[in-house]
Amino acid sequence: MRPATLRAEGWGWLHAGRRDWAVRGLDLRIEPGERVLLLGPSGAGKSTLLKAFAGVLGDDEGDGTGRLLVDGHDARSTRGRVGLVLQAPDANIVLERVGDDVAFGCENLRVAPEEIPARVAEALAAVGLDVPQDRSTSALSGGQQQRLAIAGVLAMGAGAVLLDEPTANLDPRGVPEVRDAVLAATAGTTLVVVEHRVDVWREHVDRIVVLAPGAGVLADGPPDTVLREQGAALGAAGVWVPGLVPRGKRPPRRAGEPLLAAEALVVGRDGEAVASGIDATARVGGALVVLGRNGAGKSTFALTAAGLMPPVRGRLAALPALAGCLRPEPFRWRSRELLPRIGSVFQQPEHQFVAATVRQELAIGPRALGSGDRAVADRTAEMLDTLRLGALADANPFTLSGGEQRRLSVATALATAPRLLVVDEPTFGQDALTWAALVDLFAQLLDEGSSVLAVTHDERFADALGAERLVLA
Ligand SMILES: Nc1ncnc2c1ncn2[C@@H]1O[C@H](COP(=O)(O)OP(=O)(O)OP(=O)(O)O)[C@@H](O)[C@H]1O
Ligand SMILES: [Mg+2]
Numbered sequence: 001m002r003p004a005t006l007r008a009e010g011w012g013w014l015h016a017g018r019r020d021w022a023v024r025g026l027d028l029r030i031e032p033g034e035r036v037l038l039l040g041p042s043g044a045g046k047s048t049l050l051k052a053f054a055g056v057l058g059d060d061e062g063d064g065t066g067r068l069l070v071d072g073h074d075a076r077s078t079r080g081r082v083g084l085v086l087q088a089p090d091a092n093i094v095l096e097r098v099g100d101d102v103a104f105g106c107e108n109l110r111v112a113p114e115e116i117p118a119r120v121a122e123a124l125a126a127v128g129l130d131v132p133q134d135r136s137t138s139a140l141s142g143g144q145q146q147r148l149a150i151a152g153v154l155a156m157g158a159g160a161v162l163l164d165e166p167t168a169n170l171d172p173r174g175v176p177e178v179r180d181a182v183l184a185a186t187a188g189t190t191l192v193v194v195e196h197r198v199d200v201w202r203e204h205v206d207r208i209v210v211l212a213p214g215a216g217v218l219a220d221g222p223p224d225t226v227l228r229e230q231g232a233a234l235g236a237a238g239v240w241v242p243g244l245v246p247r248g249k250r251p252p253r254r255a256g257e258p259l260l261a262a263e264a265l266v267v268g269r270d271g272e273a274v275a276s277g278i279d280a281t282a283r284v285g286g287a288l289v290v291l292g293r294n295g296a297g298k299s300t301f302a303l304t305a306a307g308l309m310p311p312v313r314g315r316l317a318a319l320p321a322l323a324g325c326l327r328p329e330p331f332r333w334r335s336r337e338l339l340p341r342i343g344s345v346f347q348q349p350e351h352q353f354v355a356a357t358v359r360q361e362l363a364i365g366p367r368a369l370g371s372g373d374r375a376v377a378d379r380t381a382e383m384l385d386t387l388r389l390g391a392l393a394d395a396n397p398f399t400l401s402g403g404e405q406r407r408l409s410v411a412t413a414l415a416t417a418p419r420l421l422v423v424d425e426p427t428f429g430q431d432a433l434t435w436a437a438l439v440d441l442f443a444q445l446l447d448e449g450s451s452v453l454a455v456t457h458d459e460r461f462a463d464a465l466g467a468e469r470l471v472l473a
Helices: 046-053 098-108 113-126 142-155 174-185 223-237 298-305 358-368 373-386 402-414 432-447 459-464
Strands: 006-015 023-030 035-039 062-070 082-085 160-164 190-194 207-211 217-221 258-269 272-283 287-291 313-318 342-345 420-424 451-455 468-471
Touching: 006 046, 023 046, 023 062, 023 207, 023 217, 035 046, 046 062, 046 082, 046 160, 046 190, 082 142, 098 113, 098 142, 113 142, 113 174, 142 160, 142 174, 207 223, 217 223, 258 298, 258 451, 272 287, 272 298, 272 313, 272 451, 287 298, 287 459, 298 342, 298 420, 298 451, 342 402, 358 373, 358 402, 373 402, 373 432, 402 420, 402 432, 432 451, 432 459
Parallel strands: 035 190, 035 207, 082 160, 160 190, 287 451, 287 468, 342 420, 420 451
Antiparallel strands: 006 023, 006 062, 207 217, 258 272, 258 313
16 A cells, blocks of 8 residues: 655644644644654644544534645545544444454445455454454453554555554553554554653654644654653653653552452452452552453452442452441442442543533532532632643533543542542553642542552552552463
């Protein structure tokens, strides 16, 4: 497939209902076959730019200025030349079976039916997704889902492949695997990858481009040059610059009395074990971090610990410091008993936003606890400010960027200051500044005598909280 040229000339985009431009005054030229790592703080407009190049930003979704060109033609008129893999891991899957899902894009582009099976087989081989084509897409692990989505754009025969945070939710072992699959499968194609962590891609791309929020390009050039000459400026803007760690290691916290204890616990769905032999205790003032591969049962354990799923076997008991006069099994508590005791944020909490604005979303928890108007307003304002969501207070939660949505979901759980906070991938998709802000909020919660149980692949987060580690095999 002939690689595509991508060009922005004074391009800008103002999303409908927003005051601030997501991207403005952008001039950029990406040559055929070039491999670009696109960086920038959360909310800088990275996903907006990728969607615009892929021609999926509709005229009714906002106002554009300037020009955005694919091979010299308006990006909106060049469908199929640009393949986009979206930020949300599950947003890319449309069909039930692996083979059909990969073929979907081809069918949409009206590729001749007799040509499609060969394209699908080739694309699956290129990304190394070695499962039968009739395998259910919902049975795939996170890494397999990423490969599936990439296979879909390859099968379309795209001349440019755009990937929005393709490795963000993979376990550490899956990251280089998926990266190498991407590189092998897109050899000769124009490639643009958005990612917050620079380390994974820096040696494999020709160029780094850094977006400044609403202000075009902050830095552009060969990776080593950009990082050497502009590392400090990029760090200040929130880019994760290798070597510039926003916060050092903290000593393990001296945790206090136990709140929740698991003994020989077996967790799973519908009585079928996913992980077993779990022994762990969440304590006052302490953080417990749960690590392990994609598919190891970390989220299932977190759901169980949060009282949202019954244990399969073994023991999971809330101690009096958490349970008070309630019986010890969190699963048997009513939701109004659960709320002040255990707060939780799950893998796609974005699916659970219920209010019309960010501010209202944040107020729901404190209000349900019976706080007065004044206290609710204060707490909400504090969360907005600390998590850099202030400018978005009146925005609809569903229109936030990936990183902004994640911060909002964590903030809604933090807003009620529960005794135990159970969170799944709390730092997913954050830039270095918002990451540090989240760490501060968690540390504050611990200082106030709460406990945090976090499922994460983020070792730095565990270090920064001085967390105890539980590895699920
Ligand atoms: N559909 C939408 N409607 C209104 N505003 C939007 C929409 N999508 C994004 N925005 C806003 O545009 C700005 C840029 O968002 P975008 O998703 O492009 O950022 P990003 O750089 O990808 O951020 P992240 O790293 O958090 O994913 C943000 O302020 C965001 O809230
Ligand atoms: Mg994004």
